[in-house]
Amino acid sequence: MKRVLIGLLVITSISNANYLTDGLKASRAGNYIKAKELFEKSCNKGNNGGCHNLGILYLSGNGVKEDKNKAKKLFKKACDNGRIGACEYYKRIY
Numbered sequence: 001m002k003r004v005l006i007g008l009l010v011i012t013s014i015s016n017a018n019y020l021t022d023g024l025k026a027s028r029a030g031n032y033i034k035a036k037e038l039f040e041k042s043c044n045k046g047n048n049g050g051c052h053n054l055g056i057l058y059l060s061g062n063g064v065k066e067d068k069n070k071a072k073k074l075f076k077k078a079c080d081n082g083r084i085g086a087c088e089y090y091k092r093i094y
Contacts, residue, residue, distance in 0.1 A: 020049045027053065032063025043074065051078040052086040059089065068093055 023038030036057050042050025055074035058067045072093045078086030 019045070020047055020053070023050065023053060027057075027062075032057060036063045043077070046081075048078040048081045048083040048086065051075075051081075052083050052089070055086065055089060059093070 019038045019042035023035045023042060026032070026038060027035035036054065039050045039054035039057065043054050044050075051074045055071040055078065056062075057064050058071035058074065060066070072090060075086040075090035075093065079090050
């Protein structure tokens with residue numbers, strides 16, 4: 001039973017990392033709408049990198065309507081969970 005649970009955790013971690021990695025690729029290619037979708041999935045699954053990068057999109061207005069309040073919430077969520085870069089963005093907005 002433990003092996004099954006560990007296997008499921010590994011698969012979940014890999015899929016979360018893939019959302020983030022694919023979101024970064026889409027963002028670098030200028031496909032911000034796709035990046036937003038992928039970062040959102042990553043963030044919703046608890047990946048702080050996804051929340052951080054989604055916050056950057058909302059702060060800059062790339063692929064989404066600029067929304068500093070939403071960006072601030074996303075940076076805070078990522079910061080509270082240990083993402084140092086998100087803490088820096090949060091401080092700048094706050």
